[in-house]
Amino acid sequence: MIDEHKLRRPDPVYRAASLVVNNQKRAKLQKQDLYAFMEQLAVAALDVNDVDTCDRTIDVLRETFPSSSRVKRLEGMSLEAKGRVDDAVAVYGKVLEEFPSDQRAMKRRVAALASAGRDKEAIEALAKYLDTFMADTRAWERLAGMYQERGAYRQAVFCWEEVVAAEPSVHYHHRRLAECLYTLGTEEDLRAARKYYAAAVDMSNASDVRALYGLALTDNRLTRKGKVKGNPDQPVDGDGQVPVTELGQHAAGLLRKMYAAGEKIGASKPGLCAIVEGQLKTLLDA
């Protein structure tokens, strides 16, 4: 189930896979399933810092599949866990020589470079990977994050746009694009951020709290920019009709309802409503 949902939960996987692999007769597994579980065990073992179990499992797998790229990838991961990142990158390089379109080896190489702090190389490698495999949305997300870490927000926006284009009905993609635009902070970016925050609120049925706050924050920024420019009037939206703070006010209303409901049913301890109210007032002069 963990595998199905692509989660990373090393502790339960490690325990369960150990049990299954060490009690093969009782588990009554097919050979195919057994090897898949061994692979999961090897990876989980690395996450819980049991490199010995990982290496022993790899040895067994290597005997059965001597020229497998999957096994070689596990060897690379074991080297990474031991801190031998250059050796790991070399292993992935060899796999790619033999299997030039092995996507997982490419991505492992990026991960190894990133974990060694070789960020620039990791970004280059991931960008090159996406030149070929541009439908890999998770890879676009990762690249966006890496650009953000380096402060390259414009490039990150490009990546988030790819993510939004690939999965347009997922609210938090819109929201994360908005967060990146907000961070850039020019008036044009803030107006764009506002649209994406609004889309996120719409798609999530107003349950995306970050997007609701985001609308209030964005409207505050736009208002301040308007005042700095010396506009005596309230800054307005694109078509010149709607005052800029309308969305922010609406979002604030929804937030207030949410927090009040939380306190009312006792799920939240008292005090938060007042703090949130304080922030919303400051942001929207409400």
Next chain:
Amino acid sequence: MKYTLSDRAYCKLILHALKHPLRSVCGALVGRCDGDVVQVIDAIPYLHTTVATAPNAEIALEQSCAYAGSGGNALVGYYHANERMDDDRMSKHAAKIADCVERNGGAPGGSACALLVDASALAEATERGTGRAAVRLLVKKGAGWERASDQGDLRVGGGANAKLAALARDGRAKAVFDFDDHLDDITADWRNLALNEELD
């Protein structure tokens, strides 16, 4: 300037880092100034996902500042744990948030501090409860944050690591909620009121 770190603040920030071992985490330090000693009495965990973008940090700063003020305290510092074990720098984004705390918080000019979790001391501190405190003190020098030349300026309680190890063993890292958790589900309380009682 000298800094004292309460058990509550120390344990909470380390548990926050332990809860998210694969990511960088950050938060603010709450306390008050008493002459030339800054007493850090609490930590408010901020983020474990979006440290590099602005809006969520802004929400966290504003609300934690109000909360600290309501208790007669102020934001006196910032803490950060890097994603990678061997990374002992303050990243640009971490420095930005720390600067914000320093400018708008309650520590008088130049006395806000930053704590960077020291991964090399974590194992001993959290597994055996011994060894030095798993944090390094940084102070503002010019435009940047640098390691304080005298780490002895940071006083951590003698029994803090033992307490930390016991909490880590009992899996209490799971009980730390930060702003990111709160923004995912507003019933997750970043004030960690229940946990505070355990940590004191």
